[in-house]
Amino acid sequence: MEKITKPRGTEDLLFEDTRKWHIMEEIIRTSARKYNFLEIRTPIFEHTDLFVKGVGDTTDVVTKEMYTFLDKKGRSLTLRPEGTTGAIRAYIEHKMYGYDNQPIKLYYMGPMFRYERPQKGRQRQFHQFGVETIGIKSAQVDAETILVGLDVCKGMGLKNLKVLINTLGDNESRLKYREALIEYLLQYKDELCNDCQVRLEKNPLRVLDCKIDSEKEFLVNAPKLIDYLNEESKVYFETVLKILDDLNVDYEIDNRLVRGLDYYTDTIYEVVSLNKESGAQATLFGGGRYDGLSASLGGPDVSGIGFGMGLERMLISAQVENPELFDERPLDVYLMPLSNEVSSYTLTILEQLREAGVVAEMEYFEKSTKAMFKYCERNKIKYAIIIGENELENNTLILKDLENNTQEELSEAWLEIVLERIKK
């Protein structure tokens, strides 16, 4: 009989995992709240066209990584590969550009889907936290998105990271540069690696950071984006950098930084983990500004900026850099019924403890005391409540301090005493 297993690149998060995720999610929501980003939840699948138009029909994400299917009415739907386009779609659909409080600052957190070969820090179903500030083009806002991302990293206890930043220029600058670069590279087409020959057509900027070709002389001498920036773009980028300087954000300008989604313009950035344990997928969060995205999806011509953060990757880094963050809290009390006859009485005690806010559990199997004490040992439980025939008869219980190996028999005021002991 063939066993049915989880699909490739997906994960079951079991108790140990979800505990860690809750801790991370709490940190993220706290950061988002401080920076006044409000949560939206958009569908996990959208019309395929949304991503084709938004992310770009020549990108890898769209051409080979999407989970696309037809529904029963023959509509083409796609499991979202990223969060920004869905957020912008919702922004337009709900006419958020008309809301009182501008700009719109929103965040999302949830699963994304890309058909890729799984490896460390990369799953087919993965999770992202992302923020978007829509409706304003302002260097302060660019900086703010980086700050909120870094605040999450800080909350997770990550120190070993690097902020890479670059500008693509506004649409005008970028298009001019793109043309010049293609023209230049076409002269050397035969000298490019196979991948780059394809990139040349699709995303020529990528050729510049190709691992195989980037050292070649004609690439070193290739036209530079910075020379094609118009005055406005140049000033804008300098302003962003100035703000980061003033805030003491440690960054590195990386002229080769290019993003794989078509909608980016002007400021782009990427924050990478420097841990060896992060593996080849070290980018913790990355994003940038997108001037034309809303307009291209049929919305108003407003600018926006945001990033996506890979939560699996955050968790990998945090467990390396700050394992204490995930320390487990044991049960406050463990109840040990010494026979089946007292288990109902034990349950009534248990229920009163829980109502008082105590994290407690009882043994449901009929186990030897030896086994029950072993359980406490293994789970680092400090207090046990032991209940046998005598206790049932006298309406009492025995509270045992397992660390000091002392115990006391309690009657009427037992709950108060237990609460007091646990507090210590």
Next chain:
RNA sequence: GCGAUUGUGGUGAAGUGGUUAACACAACGGUUUGUGGCACCGUCAUUCGCGGGUUCGAUUCCCGUCAAUCGCCCCA
């Protein structure tokens, strides 16, 4: 889409062309019937990812397949 390595119980793993598949941990029971952590004893894989082939015989060899891990690509 491409490449490398791997796939034996709840876990970590050893092992071999031939019927007892080591060992350790965990679990459970006992020595010790209501009081633990130590020690000792016992129990715990009709089976070696799945399918096919070679063979008298395959967990061990071959092919395929699925999956895991890591890398390329790409991205978060």
